Amino acid sequence: MSAAAEKLAGAAEPPPRQQEMPFAVVEGEPQYTLPKDLYIPPDALEVFLDAFEGPLDLLLYLIRRQNLDILDIPLAEITAQYMEYIEMMRELRLELAAEYLVMAAMLAEIKSRMLLPRPAEEEEEGEDPRAELVRRLQEYERFKQAAEDLHRLPQLGRDVFPVQAEVPHKRAQRKPPDLDLKELLLALRDVLKRADMFSRHHVTREPLSLRERMTRVLETVRPDRFTDFHELFDVTEGRDGVVVTFMAILELLKQTLIEMVQAENFGPIHVKAATAHESQ
Amino acid sequence: MNPSEHLKQIVEAALLAAGRPLGLDALQALFDELERPHKNRLRQVLEELAADYEGRGIEVVEVASGWRIQVRKECSPWVSRLWEEKPGRYSRALMETLALIAYRQPITRGEIEEIRGVSVSSNIVRTLLEREWVRVVGHRDVPGRPALYGTTRQFLDYFGLKSLDDLPALAELKDLDSLEGELELPDPDRESVAVGSGEPPAQKPHEEA
């Protein structure tokens, strides 16, 4: 890219603030008109054209360059200037985006319509031929402005820097899986079916509360010291609770999981977890 | 450590460690169910933290996806020297496309092109999608079923916005009625007079923007 082209590209950088745009810079002097005898490398002009986001942008530039309001477009003048640009591009055999030519045609049409004297009856429906163009220019300019506003917002990594602290003691934890009760029950049913448990006499007669109570009693008793028999009962549970506990103790005795000791008749009964004979 | 007593420390550590904004749900998820703080309590802690950071090199800000700790703007000139390479700038075409999607979402590519008056390159759309600033939110029920684009929370986060409402206001469109009025007399003579007349333009000229 030539130095001139770089300058032009620089001018095109966002946030877009279009100045009077020189076609080229010759010995430090910006050139605003294209000298007929001067050769400008086509790529430099391409860069110039790239500075515009299409025909609406070019038109806005031409209007704003003269400090004019969109609502008060000097159509003849602007059209002439627009055509000049287009001609220039053509002379340089630059490939022009089709949109630029469409706009040229539209401008020419508006101009011709405005030059024609308007019949009175047409006044009724009478939309100003420029209205559509003005609407589009206005709409485009809003978003051109919005893009600039957006660009000026603080951007992450450009204006705003996120922070991050090291976590040296990071423990890659893994949450334990969830388990659904129905899955558990289905698993049990399957294993019992497999083991043919339903058809044999392995199925316990006791309610599950008995088994649960056996576990609780085992949790309470210790192998290394005696526990008072009464401590195993919780009278606040009422008669049923006491019965279940008693049955649990009997079942544990039967399975020799606990031992019971009574030193004398009617003396206190003590319970301890069974210990292996070899460990005694 | 007791999490309820040291809630502020834990929240601070998490925000600093995360490297992304954390919402209230994400903050709650740090705690076991039994010790999980209420959202109001978390909000309060975040406010306390923001107050603690007064006069510090960092600040707590709320963006679309939650709270983020970032370098205070005043420190940016020095901090930015940590990186030799400056971040790339986005082209006007990209910013205009993004602005149209942000303000006019959901919008199709064709509708963007209509307003901009030029075609939108696939590169731009791809870049916006890759940056996760925009996403396809649906399809317009017309022939070809073109994709409708909308912005994402990442877009808001990137520009430090809490919601789309925080976007800079879009310039007012001039009332079409008044516009018609002003255009009433298409007098070719007036046009040539208008050139260079130096009338103060109704809208702020770009050069001053």
Added chain:
Amino acid sequence: MNPSEHLKQIVEAALLAAGRPLGLDALQALFDELERPHKNRLRQVLEELAADYEGRGIEVVEVASGWRIQVRKECSPWVSRLWEEKPGRYSRALMETLALIAYRQPITRGEIEEIRGVSVSSNIVRTLLEREWVRVVGHRDVPGRPALYGTTRQFLDYFGLKSLDDLPALAELKDLDSLEGELELPDPDRESVAVGSGEPPAQKPHEEA
């Protein structure tokens, strides 16, 4: 902002933004030559910063390549959850083992293996113990003194049971075939109905098939 007055803020912001430890040279490089702080001054500021962070969620530490700000160890149990992996699923073998412990407690591993017809891996038992769903409640007085397993209160809490009697009786399990369709619907309402549907089997003896 005057860099010499706000040196601490700038150093804090830079350390947190860098994402890597910064040495004294790197910190000095943030400043223009004229405003560049002396290394001793930087050291002093780093010490001040470390003192400021007392009782906070973060700390300043010196490592081989310089200083860095990191999350305090005390906070890591909570902060680590930011990177928690998605929970997996329990194996069929684990569920069968747990169910047998629940219904046949107290039970030894050998007895479980007998019913299941396959060996029970130590992993499964360890997982159940770690989860605190089962515990060793005693030892059977046979050669080898195998551990007897029973379920815990945590087990009941996890499944929302008041007692094991809230579980369906074994006989009812047979009818799960008819329930299965319903049970497999991922509808929490239906599930709870299905589980609690049987009348309290508390004192009802389990029938033999």
